[in-house]
């Protein structure tokens with residue numbers, strides 16, 4: 001893997017190149033024609049690089065609306081990673097101000113008063129629009145659940161396993177646990193006359209077309225999952241209006257599934273009577289490369305997330321010698337966390353951590369703590385979680401090209417002086 005692919009801009013460029021090559025093969029169109037289809041005639045046609053550059057240069061809006069100060073967030077191109085040390089002492093629910101942001105392009109500025117969500121397609125008999133007032137008049141459900149990027153932990157493929165995955169180089173802060181309020185998607189689908197022949201839905205965001213995909217951000221979702229009781233169209237985060245950066249006026253919430261399933265700024269949901277494929281469940285968000293082989297019809301598509309743990313410490317951490325109360329969080333999309341073990345000696349010996357909110361929400365996380373008598377030296381701190389389904393964090397995660405779902409135990413460097 002070319003290490004420069006870890007840089008976001010290079011990565012987007014690489015994705016665009018891959019898209020263009022695939023289109024050349026599939027459609028027989030020339031590079032020039034494909035780029036023209038993607039970007040229109042007004043943009044120079046020299047190279048994909050020129051397009052990406054121009055597209056960003058011409059964009060007048062900052063990609064993110066809310067303040068993301070450096071002591072709380074790490075800036076990664078159009079994205080913001082929550083610093084885990086900023087979560088120390090804040091409780092189970094991530095405040096909106098600290099919630100990580102993953103934007104493929106730019107937060108759109110949408111007027112909730114004129115906005116509506118369209119549900120249409122061959123899989124419904126009664127295509128219709130829902131305004132914000134329509135949504136708020138329907139029965140409301142509130143649940144505390146995580147949203148976590150599929151690439152959370154990606155940087156550790158490179159730093160721990162020596163094979164960098166391509167994409168945003170997150171450490172472990174591409175996760176937030178919110179208390180979300182909204183309407184069951186199944187309620188909306190029923191009102192739109194859901195047919196029993198429906199197979200997949202395609203929820204689409206109102207943010208800009210993502211150049212590498214040639215479409216709006218949109219991730220196909222099987223109707224079986226879409227109609228589960230925990231899948232919501234949410235309009236509130238932590239009891240407040242959904243913040244602009246997190247999907248205002250409405251976003252999808254698909255608990256336990258990779259972040260991309262939780263489409264922000266929902267504009268349209270198409271219900272299809274066939275399986276749907278686009279960039280977001282083929283080129284991206286599938287397991288390819290390494291032992292998975294090249295992209296093809298049998299490439300595994302990502303769905304449910306994995307088990308992870310993180311220390312609420314700066315990375316790397318520094319201490320003065322003495323007795324320390326070390327805190328962290330663990331989470332699993334497969335249930336609750338039953339047990340967390342922490343090692344201060346590179347995994348030779350382990351201490352069982354005390355879990356704070358035992359019986360934590362499924363697909364939320366558990367806060368834990370453990371005492372450490374820190375003596376001068378350099379250390380690798382490790383935390384290993386076990387969930388209610390019996391999943392234990394492994395020592396390594398098999399490589400995949402796009403660096404998804406790194407669930408291995410992370411070595412957190414620490415220096416005690």
Ligand SMILES: Nc1nc2c(c(=O)[nH]1)N[C@H]1C(S)=C(S)[C@@H](COP(=O)(O)O)O[C@H]1N2
Pocket residue numbers: 099100101102103104105147148149150176204205206207217245246247258259260261262263264265
């Ligand atoms: N419309 C739209 N929805 C989107 C995205 C996006 O760029 N556009 N990013 C997805 C990804 S990859 C993730 S991880 C989550 C991030 O949600 P957050 O920014 O609210 O934390 O939103 C998902 N939904």
Ligand SMILES: [Mo]
Pocket residue numbers: 102148149150151259260
């Ligand atoms: Mo993501």
